[in-house]
Amino acid sequence: MKNFKIAQPQTIDQVTSLLSEKIEKCYLMAGGTDLLGEIKDEIIEPEVVVDLKSIPDLSYIRKEKDGVRIGVLTSIAELAENPMIKQDYPGLHEAANAVATPQLRNLGTVGGNLCQRPRCWYYRDPQLLCQKKGGFECYAYMGRNKYHAIFGGGPCYIVHPSDLAPALISLDAEISLSSPDGEKTLPLADFYILPVVDVSKENILGANEVVKEIKIPLAKSGEKSTYYKLKERGVWDFALVSAAVKGIMAGDVFKDIKIVLGGVAPVPWRLEKAENIIKGKKVTEELLKKAAREALKEARPLKENEFKKELIETVLYRTTLSLI
Numbered sequence: 414m415k416n417f418k419i420a421q422p423q424t425i426d427q428v429t430s431l432l433s434e435k436i437e438k439c440y441l442m443a444g445g446t447d448l449l450g451e452i453k454d455e456i457i458e459p460e461v462v463v464d465l466k467s468i469p470d471l472s473y474i475r476k477e478k479d480g481v482r483i484g485v486l487t488s489i490a491e492l493a494e495n496p497m498i499k500q501d502y503p504g505l506h507e508a509a510n511a512v513a514t515p516q517l518r519n520l521g522t523v524g525g526n527l528c529q530r531p532r533c534w535y536y537r538d539p540q541l542l543c544q545k546k547g548g549f550e551c552y553a554y555m556g557r558n559k560y561h562a563i564f565g566g567g568p569c570y571i572v573h574p575s576d577l578a579p580a581l582i583s584l585d586a587e588i589s590l591s592s593p594d595g596e597k598t599l600p601l602a603d604f605y606i607l608p609v610v611d612v613s614k615e616n617i618l619g620a621n622e623v624v625k626e627i628k629i630p631l632a633k634s635g636e637k638s639t640y641y642k643l644k645e646r647g648v649w650d651f652a653l654v655s656a657a658v659k660g661i662m663a664g665d666v667f668k669d670i671k672i673v674l675g676g677v678a679p680v681p682w683r684l685e686k687a688e689n690i691i692k693g694k695k696v697t698e699e700l701l702k703k704a705a706r707e708a709l710k711e712a713r714p715l716k717e718n719e720f721k722k723e724l725i726e727t728v729l730y731r732t733t734l735s736l737i
């Protein structure tokens with residue numbers, strides 16, 4: 414590992430002005446659980462690492478009149494243990510508990526989880542220059558692709574690894590970014606971009622921007638949510654396929670429903686067509702089969718990951734039926 418400098422700013426403004434100095438190879442670090450892995454594996458070689466944890470007051474969960482605000486440095490463990498989150502947003506609570514291990518949840522932050530880099534084994538191999546790292550090829554496309562995307566892939570086939578992102582998107586969360594020009598807020602769903610837009614990154618974050626806060630609308634009456642994650646191993650693991658579902662219930666009918674999948678696409682993947690099939694009708698096995706069939710029409714599995722289609726059907730069943 415090459416030597417690098419550590420900057421310890423005290424405010425978000427200091428972070429954005431540091432980023433504006435256009436130091437080549439300047440990286441933000443929150444808990445460091447992903448960033449340090451990338452440095453040790455020589456995927457990145459920073460000149461400067463900006464330690465966000467030196468900034469006070471960015472770790473909080475506050476219920477206010479217009480929604481719940483989550484500071485970007487809130488640890489995943491704090492999110493998982495918060496009684497209000499558990500009560501009002503059970504899906505987010507379940508997703509936070511599904512992240513990695515207790516140690517990683519203690520160190521890892523909400524912002525870091527949303528901005529973590531992909532786990533594709535070709536991307537994480539220091540000896541391979543895949544497209545994401547400036548090369549010309551996606552090795553997964555013709556190579557080993559069991560864990561890769563079946564939706565939204567091309568020219569790169571990573572899947573977004575975050576458990577929190579699908580859950581927060583299902584809850585219509587917004588993300589606030591700070592830059593030297595001020596603050597901007599956008600739907601978290603719009604934060605993420607497909608490789609076809611920019612293969613080198615997974616979100617719209619600009620070179621002088623930093624994530625500051627997440628906001629979730631207050632839970633509505635009749636709102637229920639859940640998160641279900643299928644993994645290859647019983648212990649910690651990234652999702653093979655996961656689903657975050659938020660429903661507004663009227664008896665056993667979904668007046669409204671939002672379904673977001675993890676582990677299947679380079680971004681958290683919304684199943685809007687399936688939602689429209691389920692909305693307003695009595696939920697039966699036949700209806701869910703129809704919704705899954707509709708969702709899977711857009712699937713483009715690679716050689717080794719056709720199995721994800723069946724898992725999608727399973728998570729769709731388990732999540733929706735558990736809310737009725």
Ligand SMILES: Cc1cc2nc3c(=O)[nH]c(=O)nc-3n(C[C@H](O)[C@H](O)[C@H](O)COP(=O)(O)OP(=O)(O)OC[C@H]3O[C@@H](n4cnc5c(N)ncnc54)[C@H](O)[C@@H]3O)c2cc1C
Nearest residue numbers: 443444445446447448513521522524525526528575576624
């Ligand atoms: C063994 C292992 C298992 C894991 N399993 C899972 C899992 O099952 N589910 C899951 O969701 N995740 C999993 N993870 C990923 C883990 O959750 C992330 O490493 C963690 O959430 C990142 O948080 P952090 O605060 O440590 O981020 P860091 O490592 O500090 O940063 C991660 C990335 O986000 C950027 N970043 C951090 N904060 C900001 C900010 N405020 N603004 C802009 N950019 C920022 C950094 O520059 C970096 O690129 C696993 C990780 C490991 C090592």
